[in-house]
Amino acid sequence: MPTPIPVVFEAVAPLRNQVRAWREGGDTIVLVPTMGALHEGHRALVAYAKTLGRRVVASIFVNPTQFGPTEDFSRYPRDVDADLAALAEAGADAAYVPTAETMYPEGFASRIELDGPSEGLCGDFRPGHFSGVATVVTKLINQAQPDIALFGEKDFQQLQVIRRVTRDLDMPVSIAGLPTLREADGLALSSRNRYLSAVERAVAPRLHAALEGIAKNLAAGGEAGPLLAEGLETLEAAGFGPVQYLAVRDAETLSPVTRVERPARVLVAAYLGRTRLIDNVAVAPGS
Ligand code: PAF
Numbered sequence: 539m540p541t542p543i544p545v546v547f548e549a550v551a552p553l554r555n556q557v558r559a560w561r562e563g564g565d566t567i568v569l570v571p572t573m574g575a576l577h578e579g580h581r582a583l584v585a586y587a588k589t590l591g592r593r594v595v596a597s598i599f600v601n602p603t604q605f606g607p608t609e610d611f612s613r614y615p616r617d618v619d620a621d622l623a624a625l626a627e628a629g630a631d632a633a634y635v636p637t638a639e640t641m642y643p644e645g646f647a648s649r650i651e652l653d654g655p656s657e658g659l660c661g662d663f664r665p666g667h668f669s670g671v672a673t674v675v676t677k678l679i680n681q682a683q684p685d686i687a688l689f690g691e692k693d694f695q696q697l698q699v700i701r702r703v704t705r706d707l708d709m710p711v712s713i714a715g716l717p718t719l720r721e722a723d724g725l726a727l728s729s730r731n732r733y734l735s736a737v738e739r740a741v742a743p744r745l746h747a748a749l750e751g752i753a754k755n756l757a758a759g760g761e762a763g764p765l766l767a768e769g770l771e772t773l774e775a776a777g778f779g780p781v782q783y784l785a786v787r788d789a790e791t792l793s794p795v796t797r798v799e800r801p802a803r804v805l806v807a808a809y810l811g812r813t814r815l816i817d818n819v820a821v822a823p824g825s
Contacts, residue, residue, distance in 0.1 A: 544596075544630045546622065550681045553634050557595070557683055560631075566591030568714075569684035571675055574598040575615040576624040579690060579719040579727035584628035586716045587688045596625050597634040597678050599641060603649070604670030615729060634682060641677060649673050655698040655792040659805055660816070663782045671696055672703045679704070679711050687711050692718040692726050694803055694818040698792055718817070720746065726817045733813040742810055744776045749804045749819045752786070756798045757825045762786040763796070778808040789820065798823045 547553040557567050568591040570583050580596075587594040598621055605611035618635060625633050649669050656668040679687055687704075689697045701713045719727045724746035725739075734742055751772075752765045766784050773781050787794060789801040798821050805818040 544622065544625050544633050546633045546635055548635055548637060549640060550636075553595070553632070553682055556632060557593075560593045561685075565593045566686065567593045567595060567682070567684045569679065569682045569687045569711075570594060570596040570630070571678050571687065571689070572596055572598055572621075573600045573614065573729070574618065574621045575729035575732075576621045577727050577729060577731075579692070581624060581628040582719050583688055583690060583716055584625060584630050587686075588629050590686050590688065590714060591684075593631045594629065595632045595634055595682050595684065596630045597636070597682065599636055599674070599678070601641070601670060601674040602638070603642070603673060604667050606664055606667065609664070610730075615732065634678075636681070641674065650676060650703060652699060652703070655695060655702050657792075658794075659695050659783055659785060659787070659792065660807060661695070663807065668696070668699050672699060675700055676703065676707070676709070679709060684711060686714055688714045688716060690718060691715045692728065692817065694805060695792060698790065724750075726815075728815070730813055730815070735811065738777075738810045738813065741777050742815065745773065745778065745806060745808060745810075745815055745817050746819070748772050748776075748784075749806060749817060752784075752804045753819045753821045756786060756802070756804070756821045757823065759797070761797055762794075773806075773808055778810055780809055782807040782809075782814075784808075786821070 560567055568587040570587050572580055584594055600614050602611055622633055650672040652668055661668055697715045704711055704713055723743040725743045748769045752769045755765050770781055770784050784806045786802055786804050789803050795802050802821040803818045807816045
């Protein structure tokens with residue numbers, strides 16, 4: 539028998555009623571915000587969410603305000619039926635699939651302005667992106683009113699921005715992160731991997747390999763500058779370009795780091811053909 543599709547909400551009031559009823563019954567509610575095009579990584583997020591709380595609501599909304607004018611909003615893959623089937627299989631209790639009108643009604647005029655972890659890295663190349671993410675995630679959290687909201691660590695800067703915003707705005711929600719899910723060859727799972735040609739797909743895992751090499755040398759006491767310069771050369775030689783950034787940052791504040799003395803991250807964004815890939819790995823000092 540096929541797994542039943544989770545209950546689907548399109549409007550805020552019925553979603554809130556359901557969440558309230560669950561909470562009154564003693565359940566913890568976990569929200570997993572997504573833009574659809576769900577893959578194994580999202581299924582893992584939902585499965586992990588199920589370990590954090592009894593009820594899982596996954597939202598599907600391709601948020602226009604986080605895409606720049608030249609980015610892939612119009613070609614971003616959309617298949618809600620397949621997404622609902624994937625959510626059912628992963629064990630979500632409800633899907634929240636708001637319309638554009640629900641999220642951005644006529645006259646909508648507000649946006650969250652950010653400093654701190656939104657600065658640099660993707661923030662330099664995607665002006666307004668994190669403001670769009672922070673605004674939509676704040677709306678989704680206010681609409682669904684979960685106890686916990688869960689995000690993948692693949693978008694590490696996004697995760698830190700959301701942590702900062704929810705703390706700064708006193709939002710009554712805990713933010714959780716799940717380590718990046720990878721293919722056997724190390725490529726981080728991403729909805730955008732489907733854009734890669736066969737040749738590009740064969741090259742793509744070298745991104746992760748380069749990050750791991752840098753992280754290992756940093757953990758052994760190496761200095762960021764020369765390691766990043768060497769890593770950049772390696773990536774360009776492999777066929778990546780432009781490499782938008784390859785950087786070492788403090789894992790919490792995302793401020794630049796020269797030598798790793800506290801938990802840090804090596805982060806990268808690079809084009810492979812027409813596809814922009816991002817990835818990051820953790821560096822623990824002295825590991
Ligand atoms: O990571 C994503 O898929 C999106 O940025 C998010 C968090 C769902 C906001 O639109």
